[in-house]
Amino acid sequence: MTTRGHCLCCQTRWEYEGEVNWACYCHCDDCRRNCAAPVVAWLGVPLKNFRWLGLAPKTLESSKGVFRHFCRECGSPLGFEAAHYPGGMHLYAASLEKPEDFEPTFHVNFESKLPWLHMDDELPKYKGTLLNAPSDLREY
Numbered sequence: 001m002t003t004r005g006h007c008l009c010c011q012t013r014w015e016y017e018g019e020v021n022w023a024c025y026c027h028c029d030d031c032r033r034n035c036a037a038p039v040v041a042w043l044g045v046p047l048k049n050f051r052w053l054g055l056a057p058k059t060l061e062s063s064k065g066v067f068r069h070f071c072r073e074c075g076s077p078l079g080f081e082a083a084h085y086p087g088g089m090h091l092y093a094a095s096l097e098k099p100e101d102f103e104p105t106f107h108v109n110f111e112s113k114l115p116w117l118h119m120d121d122e123l124p125k126y127k128g129t130l131l132n133a134p135s136d137l138r139e140y
């Protein structure tokens with residue numbers, strides 16, 4: 001199965017084969033600012049199954065070993081890679097061709113959730129980030 005996504009202007013696109021490693025919401029301040037959004041929905045896929053299509057993205061090393069990919073024309077955030085998550089590409093659920101198909105299964109950095117954002121789902125809510133696997137997270 002191939003899943004595709006694209007930026008606002010559609011010039012930078014991506015696709016991956018197969019399944020996601022995980023799908024979640026992140027409430028950290030970095031993700032929020034990167035997207036100017038109150039919460040960011042993410043999917044993680046194996047880098048070996050992923051490729052860029054169309055116009056190559058521009059990449060910002062936002063902190064040491066952290067790489068944020070975005071469309072060089074319209075500026076949409078498109079991907080995240082980090083030295084501490086080797087072999088993985090993180091993608092924004094809202095850039096999926098069919099974002100309605102996204103199925104988040106947990107929240108990370110829930111301690112940073114904005115007080116005016118209300119999410120009434122029953123998903124597990126964790127403190128801190130996804131380092132290896134969801135099982136490493138601490139319940140919020």
Ligand SMILES: [Zn+2]
Nearest residue numbers: 007009071074
């Ligand atoms: Zn674009």
Ligand SMILES: [Zn+2]
Nearest residue numbers: 026027028031
């Ligand atoms: Zn985050």
